[in-house]
Amino acid sequence: MSLTPTLHSTKENAVTNDNRPTLALDLGGPDGNVFLVTSYTRACLDGETLKSFNREIGDATLLTSGKRYEDILRIVNSYVLLIDSSGTYRDYAAETLIISAVDRLNEQLATLPETVFASIQGLYPEFGYPDCGPEMYLVLIEEEIASVSQKLEQALGEEREPLERLKAMLEECATALRRAGV
Numbered sequence: 001m002s003l004t005p006t007l008h009s010t011k012e013n014a015v016t017n018d019n020r021p022t023l024a025l026d027l028g029g030p031d032g033n034v035f036l037v038t039s040y041t042r043a044c045l046d047g048e049t050l051k052s053f054n055r056e057i058g059d060a061t062l063l064t065s066g067k068r069y070e071d072i073l074r075i076v077n078s079y080v081l082l083i084d085s086s087g088t089y090r091d092y093a094a095e096t097l098i099i100s101a102v103d104r105l106n107e108q109l110a111t112l113p114e115t116v117f118a119s120i121q122g123l124y125p126e127f128g129y130p131d132c133g134p135e136m137y138l139v140l141i142e143e144e145i146a147s148v149s150q151k152l153e154q155a156l157g158e159e160r161e162p163l164e165r166l167k168a169m170l171e172e173c174a175t176a177l178r179r180a181g182v
Contacts, residue, residue: 020079020080020081021044021045021080021081022080022081022083022179023040023041023044023076023080023081023082023083024083024084024085024094024181025037025040025082025083025084025085026084026085026086027073027084027085027086027088027089027092028084028086028087028088029086032086032088034061034069034072037072037073037076038057038061038072038076041053041057041076041079041080042054044079044080045079045080049079052079053075053079056075057072057075057076060072060075070089073089073091073092077091077092081179083097083180083181085181094180094181094182095127097176097179097180098125098134098137098177098180098182099124100176101173101176101177101180102123102124102125102137102173104172104173104176105120105169105170105172105173106121106122108169108172109121109166109169112162112165112166113162115162116162116163116166118144118166118170119140119144120140120141120144120170123137123140124137125137134177134180134182135182137177137182138174138177138178138182141170141173141174141177142174144170145167145170145171145174148163148166148167148170149167151163152164152167
């Protein structure tokens with residue numbers, strides 16, 4: 001098991017209007033040590049954000065603070081998007097982020113006019129099944145993006161706007177899935 005966390009670029013984070021860097025760790029393994037978690041978090045931060053984190057985590061780790069490990073994780077998650085690759089801490093599971101991204105996509109798709117068809121609408125990845133898991137779902141999203149791009153090349157006038165919205169929705173979901181580690 002590697003002691004190196006997985007860091008994802010903040011460029012992807014900006015697309016989802018979340019400026020927190022992503023930090024994926026195996027919280028059930030050696031990376032879950034509270035001192036490593038806070039050290040990895042510090043490595044993701046800089047400037048005033050780092051100073052603020054240091055103050056908050058410093059106060060929280062005092063023996064007299066009464067903070068538990070879960071409290072520390074909540075603080076860490078307020079500065080970085082914490083993903084637990086072990087699945088030990090459900091609040092930070094990639095599966096939760098993936099389902100949230102797919103839920104959001106399906107909600108957005110429901111706002112499109114009936115004349116705009118998205119073959120992915122209503123579909124969800126099935127965890128534990130490679131043929132229909134999150135990776136395959138991302139492939140379907142990417143294929144849908146390519147299909148919509150082709151339609152956009154041929155679309156005229158009023159046809160373009162809903163297709164552009166559809167493409168933006170799909171791209172947002174793809175970014176969120178990649179950010180969740182897919």
